[in-house]
Amino acid sequence: MSVDWTWASVGATLAVLGLYEALLLLLRRWRPQRLASARHAGLREEWFRVVSAHKGSEVLAVQTLRNSLMSATMLASTAALALMGTVTLAAPSLHDDLASLSPRLVLELALLVLLFASLVSTVMAVRFYNHAGFIGGMPVESEARARWTAAGVRYVRRAGVLYGVGLRQLVLVVPVVSAMLLSASGPVAALLVVAVLYSLDRFNDEGAEG
Template identity: 40%
Template sequence: MSGLINPWLALALGLLILLLYEGRVVWIGRRAPHRVARDVHAQMRADWVRALAEKPGFEIVAVQTLRNSLMSATITASTAALCLMGAVTLGGSRLAAGLAGVHAPHDLLPLELLQLLLMGTLFASFVCSTLSMRYYNHVGFAMSLPAGSPQRQAVVGLAVDYIERAGYLYGWSLRSFLSVAPLVVGIVNPVLLPPACVCLVWVLWQFDKPGAITD
């Protein structure tokens, strides 16, 4: 029984570290959006859509820019799907055997929970990337309409909303994919999960800091 205490505490501590960090980022973003990169980038993308709506001749440039973002989301979705299939192939049978003996929540072992979290995180990364691709695709249709035309003006608001959603979803897909690293470390040794989560928080903070902060 004592052998199970440390892994469970390590698992709880690691998840708490990530939840506290994400909560702090959300709290900062709501009070000072200019201090969080994803909010700064969302505003930049919205301004980009509005600016190009009044600039004829930039439709091809806009579509090419969106194509680059669409390709990035495609690569992330494909990689997450391949990793998910690998995780199911390598650990699916062992996980199924372990879950077969679970008749109550206390029967679940840390290793089994970490495997479920790993698969769920990879699936979340895939879903977020796929939804991001969907929104980028629709924004591409809107941005290819002639600038200044009534049709273009009618969809500017929708394009702004979609490109903001696409950016946030792509960001969450990357965050989910990065979260795979501490989960893999935890599967190898659950006690190492908290320090791995601390390392992940440091990496995520580098992503969350905008390039220039103006107070």
């Protein structure tokens, strides 16, 4: 395969992923009601308000937040392991190719960026879920709980959004890896992954995934 065709395949792969991220950004800004992530963020806020208004819900709140915390922790661990493995395997080629830009170097850098973004997002999600857990464990009728409820609402929203971002970045790794193995497969894999993600990211009245 010629170098020009390889560059075209790599460029098309990254362009599809970049355009999808841009689309989500525009929808989140102008039509958030069409995104499952935005609607589910509202769901988490409402859930925290409800459990904060009912005495005896403290254990349920802590258990629910602990489950979310463990899920975010597992995702962060996966991203960390993948990032360390990628750095270990790519370090020699990165050192040799930095002098001259190549399609593989671009893909390796894109892979590192996606994994790093996933790691940071999920670690921050763990942080916010942890804080929300302390608030959710406070007695509902206590003065401290009333004082911290608004913060807890913000924390569960941020944690959920960050978890979704981290999960999406981890899924977007698939087309990049596919392009590294066979450059021509990159655009096809990117289109398939984006199509699946879009079906999960959009919200409809019958339900939503993601």
